[in-house]
Amino acid sequence: MGIKRWPELILSLLVLLAVAGVGYVVLRPKPHYPPPASLQPYVDFIRTADKVTLVGSTRFYDESAEPGLGIANEENGPPSKTKPFYHEKVATVSEREEAIQFLGDITHGDHTMASCFDPHHFIEATKGKDRIEIAICLSCGGIVCKGTNLEQTQANVGNPDWKTATRVFGTDMEAVLGRDAPP
Numbered sequence: 001m002g003i004k005r006w007p008e009l010i011l012s013l014l015v016l017l018a019v020a021g022v023g024y025v026v027l028r029p030k031p032h033y034p035p036p037a038s039l040q041p042y043v044d045f046i047r048t049a050d051k052v053t054l055v056g057s058t059r060f061y062d063e064s065a066e067p068g069l070g071i072a073n074e075e076n077g078p079p080s081k082t083k084p085f086y087h088e089k090v091a092t093v094s095e096r097e098e099a100i101q102f103l104g105d106i107t108h109g110d111h112t113m114a115s116c117f118d119p120h121h122f123i124e125a126t127k128g129k130d131r132i133e134i135a136i137c138l139s140c141g142g143i144v145c146k147g148t149n150l151e152q153t154q155a156n157v158g159n160p161d162w163k164t165a166t167r168v169f170g171t172d173m174e175a176v177l178g179r180d181a182p183p
Helices: 003-027 037-048 093-106 162-169
Strands: 051-057 086-090 120-127 130-137 142-147 150-156
Touching: 037 093, 037 120, 037 130, 037 142, 037 150, 051 093, 051 162, 093 130, 093 162
Parallel strands: none
Antiparallel strands: 051 086, 051 120, 120 130, 130 142, 142 150
């Protein structure tokens, strides 16, 4: 191998390193973050609850209602200002952990939000007679947590992740409403 081939080898090596670097950036796993400490009592409740339900809804949400009663149905509360929709699924143990991870990931960051409007996502859980409800608005960035024996607390969404919300909650709320989710 002569000296004349060194530039070709160096160029080939640089191209290989560039391709490997781009591949790493594209394929590396997204970092995950724990939920804020203020939500820890709710996280603990979700992990030990008898039942956890994940909800996507465009129904009116009454923040002042008792836990589990904040989502309006046809009998209580004003009609939704958007296309009426309600979807719920009972979470498996692994889906509970995904929902907890979702809470951690969306509360990490400093994204500025628009005003509050439908849809909302909810995590509801029961343990015996105790209930909790976590209302998440990816539009305004508000999270309201309340429980029968827990102090009400709030958190902010710093990183709205519509794609993960669709996977975790089992419904694409933006598609239901006929609009594109924010990036």
